[in-house]
């Protein structure tokens with residue numbers, strides 16, 4: 140089993156456990172950290188396969204003598220609403236959950252974000268554990284302590300609340316439908332590009348068939364490392380925004396899936412890196428993104444539209460737009476970029 144700690148040195152907030160078979164045949168002891176007074180487990184999950192995993196986890200937990208209840212919330216971002224959170228609070232009241240008890244989120248990033256938000260706020264903070272069941276949730280959403288719901292815009296209401304444990308079963312990730320693998324691959328590749336050249340090499344060798352146990356372990360290590368080095372998000376975590384400046388603009392302008400938008404954003408950021416840092420791998424990165432089945436351009440979008448959405452982005456500073464750029468594969472930097480560079484970056488993905 141892989142065990143990766145997240146948090147300041149010597150004071151980990153979260154442990155990430157990666158092992159095959161944890162979800163299909165749940166080991167209650169691995170999912171539920173012991174705590175004095177802990178008697179009840181409340182599991183929030185999504186319809187479909189995550190609910191199946193959640194129910195079998197519930198049975199395994201009950202076999203250990205604890206109480207376990209499972210609640211299925213709406214699928215995808217329909218779960219991330221204050222109304223769903225309120226229903227969950229009322230449900231937890233009915234269970235008489237205490238601060239010694241535990242909330243578990245089983246599913247994709249929508250469920251882990253909701254479960255984390257409920258855990259952050261119910262009784263002013265209850266421990267949460269995540270069992271991410273998508274590639275995106277495993278390598279991204281479940282790590283870093285950001286929780287939230289959508290109010291008008293995405294994630295506008297939330298709190299930092301780290302899960303005490305994240306349990307990842309690469310076998311579950313490997314069983315995902317192709318489109319969810321491709322979607323999560325954008326963030327896994329991003330992790331490699333900003334922090335692990337060997338992960339990028341793995342994708343160059345195997346394409347989308349890269350072994351998911353190694354992909355997950357490597358991508359998780361990158362995010363865990365970046366988060367631990369900037370635990371309270373003062374600045375250096377921004378390297379994780381690689382591909383997300385243009386990506387957010389494209390996502391909003393064209394209503395693309397997040398992973399697709401990030402892929403296009405990484406191509407644009409690769410071009411900007413070439414101009415600003417002298418990065419030499421932009422063409423190779425674009426070819427790899429295409430090889431993985433992700434889009435490398437967003438032709439037909441007006442630059443003015445994409446820019447107006449980019450301008451709304453939180454990463455704008457007084458000096459102008461700040462972007463995360465690559466110096467080399469595996470090393471990123473965050474820097475202000477001028478208007479001409481933004482124009483050329485957008486042109487590189489067909490946005491004029």
Ligand SMILES: NC(=O)c1ccc[n+]([C@@H]2O[C@H](COP(=O)([O-])OP(=O)(O)OC[C@H]3O[C@@H](n4cnc5c(N)ncnc54)[C@H](O)[C@@H]3O)[C@@H](O)[C@H]2O)c1
Pocket residue numbers: 185186187188189214215216219246247248249250252272273274275276279280281282283284285286293294311312314315316319322
């Ligand atoms: N907190 C963070 O730092 C952070 C980071 C990135 C993304 N996010 C959030 O994560 C969410 C996106 O995550 P996501 O892509 O996992 O989406 P999701 O939770 O919406 O899940 C996508 C789909 O996958 C299905 N699914 C989940 N597990 C499955 C499985 N094992 N087999 C088959 N289908 C399965 C779900 O039912 C859903 O239909 C967004 O809300 C985003 O804001 C949060």
Ligand SMILES: [Zn+2]
Pocket residue numbers: 326383397401
């Ligand atoms: Zn992202």
